[in-house]
Amino acid sequence: MTTFFTGHRVLSALILAALFAWSSVATAQIITLDSFDPSDSGGLCSVAFDQTTGSVWVYDCNDGMIDRYSVSGTFLGSVPRPGESANDVEVEIAPEAINLNGTVVPEGTLLFINGETGSAEIYALDKNTGAILATLNTAFGNSHVVGGGYSSIRNTFFLVQDRQTTAENDNRVAEIDPVTGAVLNSFQTTGIFSVNFGDLDVSNQTGNLFIVSSDELGLGEFTPSGDFVQSHPLPGTASLSGIALDCAQGEAWVSGTAGLVTHIGDVPCGANTPPVALAATATSPLSVVPGGSISFDYTVTNTTGSTVTGNLGFVALRSGNQVASGTIQSGSIIPGQAVSSSFTQSIPNFAPPGPYTYELRVGQFSVPVDTESFSVFVNATAQAGEAESWSVIHAAPWPSTEDAASRVSADGVAAYPNPFDRQTEITFSLDQSSEVRLAVYDVRGREVAQLTEGTYQAGSHTVTFDGTDLPSGVYVWRLEAGDEVQTGRLALVR
Numbered sequence: 001m002t003t004f005f006t007g008h009r010v011l012s013a014l015i016l017a018a019l020f021a022w023s024s025v026a027t028a029q030i031i032t033l034d035s036f037d038p039s040d041s042g043g044l045c046s047v048a049f050d051q052t053t054g055s056v057w058v059y060d061c062n063d064g065m066i067d068r069y070s071v072s073g074t075f076l077g078s079v080p081r082p083g084e085s086a087n088d089v090e091v092e093i094a095p096e097a098i099n100l101n102g103t104v105v106p107e108g109t110l111l112f113i114n115g116e117t118g119s120a121e122i123y124a125l126d127k128n129t130g131a132i133l134a135t136l137n138t139a140f141g142n143s144h145v146v147g148g149g150y151s152s153i154r155n156t157f158f159l160v161q162d163r164q165t166t167a168e169n170d171n172r173v174a175e176i177d178p179v180t181g182a183v184l185n186s187f188q189t190t191g192i193f194s195v196n197f198g199d200l201d202v203s204n205q206t207g208n209l210f211i212v213s214s215d216e217l218g219l220g221e222f223t224p225s226g227d228f229v230q231s232h233p234l235p236g237t238a239s240l241s242g243i244a245l246d247c248a249q250g251e252a253w254v255s256g257t258a259g260l261v262t263h264i265g266d267v268p269c270g271a272n273t274p275p276v277a278l279a280a281t282a283t284s285p286l287s288v289v290p291g292g293s294i295s296f297d298y299t300v301t302n303t304t305g306s307t308v309t310g311n312l313g314f315v316a317l318r319s320g321n322q323v324a325s326g327t328i329q330s331g332s333i334i335p336g337q338a339v340s341s342s343f344t345q346s347i348p349n350f351a352p353p354g355p356y357t358y359e360l361r362v363g364q365f366s367v368p369v370d371t372e373s374f375s376v377f378v379n380a381t382a383q384a385g386e387a388e389s390w391s392v393i394h395a396a397p398w399p400s401t402e403d404a405a406s407r408v409s410a411d412g413v414a415a416y417p418n419p420f421d422r423q424t425e426i427t428f429s430l431d432q433s434s435e436v437r438l439a440v441y442d443v444r445g446r447e448v449a450q451l452t453e454g455t456y457q458a459g460s461h462t463v464t465f466d467g468t469d470l471p472s473g474v475y476v477w478r479l480e481a482g483d484e485v486q487t488g489r490l491a492l493v494r
Contacts, residue, residue, distance in 0.1 A: 115145020205270025
């Protein structure tokens with residue numbers, strides 16, 4: 001659905017595409033922690049990290065055995081490889097009990113995915129003997145299935161096929177039902193991330209997929225539905241063929257076709273502290289008529305040691321389907337800073353009556369870092385007048401760390417009385433001389449009064465707002481002082 005915004009706050013498709021994208025001014029880079037060279041390996045095709053035993057499993061391409069090592073590289077033993085000789089394979093450790101083709105295999109079970117020819121098979125193995133506990137013949141693959149991982153969030157497998165097949169299937173990721181082997185969903189990474197020798201693993205904290213490839217120098221991150229998140233630079237680890245995430249520690253193990261196993265840290269798969277936290281409170285009744293409005297107070301807190309920049313956004317859902325979305329606030333927040341503000345949003349006159357879920361979101365693309373949800377009920381009786389869209393009255397931009405000199409003092413801006421029945425006085429203080437503009441808007445973003453515009457000296461100033469000719473309702477004042485903007489709500493009640 002197209003979302004419209006009034007006035008000069010039109011949200012472009014480009015901004016919508018980047019909605020909820022966060023970046024850090026001092027972003028941590030993936031680092032190398034240590035590495036080892038398995039004693040009998042040639043070119044490795046896969047790696048797995050067993051959190052239940054603290055050991056690393058590797059598979060040497062086309063070998064008859066799957067080898068187990070300590071994290072320092074000491075050889076601990078082997079089990080036979082199931083299925084045919086292969087270099088298109090994946091070694092995985094079950095992160096939880098899995099119903100594999102009707103057999104429940106316990107957490108920590110060794111899994112082996114053989115995608116050498118035809119469709120891929122997934123084997124569950126006894127880690128001590130290599131005995132096959134269960135086998136799943138999937139409906140995915142035309143040979144060249146080179147990797148996969150299990151999502152304990154979605155309770156499905158994700159498999160990846162490399163670029164050496166037909167155009168219809170190359171670089172394709174498929175979501176697989178672990179009981180039947182059926183393909184539930186799929187997408188291609190062609191043109192974004194090229195998979196040759198490679199692998200895929202799933203963050204069981206965010207649900208995102210992380211892909212490595214001998215063709216790529218970065219770690220490709222995708223959402224489960226196939227949206228590309230970003231490529232994370234890797235520290236000199238080229239020709240990768242395998243990855244095993246340890247998101248509880250923010251780490252991973254990767255293997256390469258040259259035979260080296262590398263332990264890497266600061267992997268952004270969910271273990272790191274989220275960049276921001278959101279708290280919000282509804283400050284108006286959430287049972288409204290079409291053409292009415294809803295209001296919220298909110299605080300966004302930077303929980304990291306670096307400045308973060310990004311957006312606070314909203315999504316409105318009806319019967320589980322998104323009917324509107326947009327940006328409420330954007331800017332930069334310095335480490336430890338909490339930015340608080342409020343906003344009012346109109347409900348369109350054409351909004352069908354019934355219950356809605358209204359979400360405030362901060363985060364990364366379709367996987368928000370934090371979300372606050374509210375139940376909104378739209379009554380059938382329409383209000384006089386017309387609200388043309390889910391129009392947001394924008395709050396003040398978040399303060400930039402580059403703005404060293406503040407114009408509006410810490411005393412802020414105050415309106416008294418508020419609520420008011422005819423007139424109210426808006427008082428503001430300036431730390432320095434500045435060009436000032438003060439105006440009032442209705443809930444649809446239309447300017448109803450320009451109270452003042454001109455040069456003001458440092459000090460305290462008061463401007464009167466006369467609402468005698470305006471209907472009762474919620475209004476928003478907006479004060480521009482140089483580069484700074486502040487906003488607040490006014491309630492006109494008769």
